[in-house]
Amino acid sequence: MIYSYFRAQYFNLQKLYFNVTLKFVFRLQIANSLNAKDLLFADKNKAIGKWH
Incomplete structure (x- = not known):
């Protein structure tokens, strides 16, 4: 069980x-495709901040 x-x-x-x-x-x-790397890194940092 x-x-x-x-x-x-x-x-x-x-x-x-x-x-x-x-x-x-x-x-x-x-x-x-949009060449918007700053958007990606902002999202990545948000995700990292959430997990750590």
């Missing part, structure tokens, strides 16, 4: 990580 709970949490974490990575890559592509 406990094992299955942790396994479910692990898969949720993987899914979350995948979604975040996908969003970041998507924004990176948009930033490159």
Whole structure:
């Protein structure tokens, strides 16, 4: 029972990580196409500030 709970949490974490990575890559592509690097770095710093 406990094992299955942790396994479910692990898969949720993987899914979350995948979604975040996908969003970041998507924004990176948009930033490159628009050449708006300052927008990207502002977003990145916000994300770093949130996690640390």
